[in-house]
Amino acid sequence: MSAGVVSGGWNFVIAAYAVTFSVLFIYGVSLVTRLREERSRANEEVNTK
C-alpha cells in the first residue's frame, strides 16, 4: 500500500474467488450425493415392505 492506495493484491482476489467457487461446488455435490443416498434408501425400504 502506498499513499492510501492498495497496489497489487491479485493473489487475494484469486483466493477469494477460488474459496467461493470451491465451497459452493463442494456443498452442491454433497447435497446431490446425500439426496441420491436418501432416495435409494427410501426405495429399498419400499421394496422390502
Add this chain to the structure above:
Amino acid sequence: MRRTLPPAILLAIGAYFGFVVAVAQFHGVTAFSLGLPSGVIATLAAGCGVAGAIWFLFANDQLDSWRPPQILIGLALLCLISGSYYGLFVAPPEQFMGDVQRIMYVHVPTAWNALLAMTLAFACAVIFLFRGDYKWDSRMEGSIESGVVLAFLLCCQGAIWAKPTWGVWWDWDPRLTTTAVLLFAFLGILALRKFVEDPARRAIWSAVATIIAYVDVPIVYFSVRWWNSLHQQQSSPGTVSKQFWLPLRLNAFGILFLMVAFIMLRARLASLRLKQEMAPPLPEMAELGEAV
C-alpha cells in the same frame, strides 16, 4: 405451466432491469432505463428477481424431479461465469483499493443471499408455527443450512479482503462480530435439529430458535450505521460507479439461483428423512411390540 410461468415472468422483469439496463449502461447507452432513476431500477431488479426465484422454489420443491434444480443451476452457472468474467477482466479497478476491490463482486452477493436465506428460514419458521405443516419445517431446514454455508463463505471472503485493506485477517468489529454470531447461532440450530429425535419437538424447538436467532439479522445489517466500524457502510446504486453494477448484479443473481437450488434440494432431503421417521412401523414389528 402454472408452476413456471408467473415466476419466469417475474425473473424476466428482474433480468431486464438487472442485466439489460446494466449492460447498456456499462457501454454508455441509457435508453433502456426507461427514464427511471437508478434506485428504482435496482429495486425492481432485486424485487422481481428474488420474488420470482422464491415463487419458483415454493412451486417446485415438493416435486420429485431433478429438472427444476437443474434449470436453476444452469442459470446460476451462466450468471456466475459471465459476472466473474466482467468482474475480473472487464470492470476497471477501484480508485483506492485497486484490483482487490474485485472481491466485492463475490462478497456482496454472498452477503445479500446469506441474509435472504436466513430471512426465508425465519418466514418458514413463523408459517410452520401457525400452520403446523411439515413442508415448512423442511423448507426451514434447507434455508438454514444454505444460509450457514453462505455465512461461512462470507466470513472467509471478508477475511481475505480484510488482510490487504485493513492489515489483519479478522477484527472484533461490530459488523464482523455480529456476522460471526449469526453464523454460530444458525449452526447451533442445525446441531439442535441433529440431537432432537422426536420430529414434532425438533420442528417446534428449531422454529422458535430460528425466530430468536433471526433478531441478529437486522443487527448485522444496521451494525455499520449504529456503531463505529472498520467495515464500510452500505453503498447504493447512486454511490457505486455504473461500471461496477453489471458484475455485481450478475453474481448476485447467480448466487441467488444457486441458493434457491440448494434450498430446494436440501428441503427435499429433509422431507424424505421426515417421511421415513414418521412412517408407521412394519406390521411384524408392531405385532412384536404388542406381544411384549
